[in-house]
Amino acid sequence: MSVKFRNGENIPLEMHKTRVIQRLNLLPIEERLKASQEAGNNTFLLRNRDVFLDMLTDSGTNAMSQAQYAAMLDADDAYAGSETFYRLEAALKDIFGTRFFLPAHQGRACENIICQTFVKPGQSVLMNYHFTTTKAHIMRNGGSVVEIIKKEGLEVTSDLPFKGNLDIDRLRQEIETNGAKNIAFLRIEAGTNLVGGQPVSMANMREAVKIAKEAGILTVFDASLLSDNLYFIKVREKEFANKSLHEITLELGSLFDLTYFSARKLGCARGGGMITNREDLYNKMIGLVPLYEGFLTYGGMSVREMEALAIGLRENLDIHVIEQTPVFVEALVKELVAAKIPVVTPAGGLGCHVNAMDFCDHLPLEQYRAGALAIATYIASGVRGMERGTLSEVRKEDGSEHFAEMELLRLAVPKRVFSLSQIKYVADRLTWLHENRHMIGGLRFTFEPAVLRFFFGRLEPVSDWPQKLAEKFRKDFGNSL
Numbered sequence: 001m002s003v004k005f006r007n008g009e010n011i012p013l014e015m016h017k018t019r020v021i022q023r024l025n026l027l028p029i030e031e032r033l034k035a036s037q038e039a040g041n042n043t044f045l046l047r048n049r050d051v052f053l054d055m056l057t058d059s060g061t062n063a064m065s066q067a068q069y070a071a072m073l074d075a076d077d078a079y080a081g082s083e084t085f086y087r088l089e090a091a092l093k094d095i096f097g098t099r100f101f102l103p104a105h106q107g108r109a110c111e112n113i114i115c116q117t118f119v120k121p122g123q124s125v126l127m128n129y130h131f132t133t134t135k136a137h138i139m140r141n142g143g144s145v146v147e148i149i150k151k152e153g154l155e156v157t158s159d160l161p162f163k164g165n166l167d168i169d170r171l172r173q174e175i176e177t178n179g180a181k182n183i184a185f186l187r188i189e190a191g192t193n194l195v196g197g198q199p200v201s202m203a204n205m206r207e208a209v210k211i212a213k214e215a216g217i218l219t220v221f222d223a224s225l226l227s228d229n230l231y232f233i234k235v236r237e238k239e240f241a242n243k244s245l246h247e248i249t250l251e252l253g254s255l256f257d258l259t260y261f262s263a264r265k266l267g268c269a270r271g272g273g274m275i276t277n278r279e280d281l282y283n284k285m286i287g288l289v290p291l292y293e294g295f296l297t298y299g300g301m302s303v304r305e306m307e308a309l310a311i312g313l314r315e316n317l318d319i320h321v322i323e324q325t326p327v328f329v330e331a332l333v334k335e336l337v338a339a340k341i342p343v344v345t346p347a348g349g350l351g352c353h354v355n356a357m358d359f360c361d362h363l364p365l366e367q368y369r370a371g372a373l374a375i376a377t378y379i380a381s382g383v384r385g386m387e388r389g390t391l392s393e394v395r396k397e398d399g400s401e402h403f404a405e406m407e408l409l410r411l412a413v414p415k416r417v418f419s420l421s422q423i424k425y426v427a428d429r430l431t432w433l434h435e436n437r438h439m440i441g442g443l444r445f446t447f448e449p450a451v452l453r454f455f456f457g458r459l460e461p462v463s464d465w466p467q468k469l470a471e472k473f474r475k476d477f478g479n480s481l
């Protein structure tokens with residue numbers, strides 16, 4: 001909500017109040033150090049009880065509204081034909097204008113079904129940028145990923161309002177050189193997760209989809225991060241200033257052949273789904289839903305979550321709901337920029353992305369700059385972020401590292417969860433860490449899983465730097481937590 005304060009300052013003002021709370025714990029730094037060791041220096045392996053502010057993700061952690069909780073009590077438990085399913089299906093039809101809905105337990109489950117159905121060995125999937133689970137499913141089906149994001153999308157600082165846009169010339173080139181039949185589909189990801197939560201403009205999506213359709217290529221929309229993207233279309237794309245969020249969503253629903261989403265993000269619940277107007281696509285995928293997910297009227301979701309989702313998706317058409325993440329991300333980015341900390345700009349959705357490439361430029365890339373910054377941040381603050389860099393990549397076939405184009409520490413800002421003072425705390429501790437950044441050392445694997453290694457891989461520091469960092473913190477902060 002944009003309200004001008006007397007001193008001219010722009011402070012995010014919440015259009016809701018908090019009536020259910022969860023107690024938090026801020027451990028002393030010595031205990032945080034111990035917890036980081038027990039977690040193999042991987043923030044995914046920390047126990048949440050040892051975390052002060054959980055900024056790992058917004059996946060399944062957005063605050064729900066009282067209307068969502070109320071709806072959960074009115075769920076219809078049935079293996080087949082549940083009324084809850086029909087309510088959710090009707091909500092999706094109303095919101096996106098799509099006729100067919102297949103439920104799934106979360107976003108990657110949709111990717112499994114879509115990739116098994118549409119990716120043939122040797123085919124490529126064109127996209128603005130990959131997401132970890134998307135790439136894994138494409139590769140598992142013998143396909144490969146070709147990223148055609150605009151070059152500004154991979155630059156840390158830029159003033160381009162839609163850094164998630166596709167490079168249209170490259171799209172044309174790829175189709176021309178590879179041939180449409182070697183392209184499984186074009187995938188556009190709203191809010192480009194791995195490169196800073198940067199949005200895609202409607203104009204760019206229209207153009208890319210038109211080209212793909214003319215070439216006979218299937219178009220797929222990953223709407224997991226649609227909420228933030230919708231906000232940016234509304235506020236940054238002139239044509240939509242006077243359009244309702246519903247009108248924008250309806251256009252997106254009609255633009256793509258197939259849309260899928262993680263409802264752990266979109267709609268503030270826990271689940272997933274695929275929607276389309278094309279009966280042929282629906283019929284191709286339908287058989288895999290009962291095989292992997294559950295019967296067609298629940299698809300692995302709890303009926304209570306489905307009720308919450310139906311309400312959450314409708315609430316997503318309220319600007320005061322969808323602005324919550326972007327305005328808080330902007331507030332954090334502003335504080336960090338003022339403290340000269342390298343971050344991805346312009347502020348996007350999903351979270352604040354600290355540029356570990358620069359923050360830890362004294363570390364060799366083999367020692368995982370973003371991974372080291374993630375664990376150093378936890379030690380210094382109890383704040384849990386997520387590595388989005390080389391650790392999240394897949395090694396090349398010869399076993400060597402595939403260095404990520406960006407080394408980011410993502411500090412996710414789930415909707416309606418954190419207060420402004422907590423955001424200020426994050427900025428304060430990151431500023432201290434930045435002043436002491438040369439104390440941050442590298443990491444190396446002690447256990448490296450072959451698939452999605454960042455989830456449960458274990459690492460060790462290359463020296464006793466975490467210990468020394470904790471001692472410096474004590475010296476500087478006395479007995480403060």
Ligand code: F0G
Binds near residue numbers: 056106189222
């Ligand atoms: N697509 C995008 C753009 C995502 O951000 C995610 C999940 C998925 C697909 C997969 O959905 O988790 O429900 O299976 N992103 C989470 C995150 C995990 O933390 O950013 P899922």
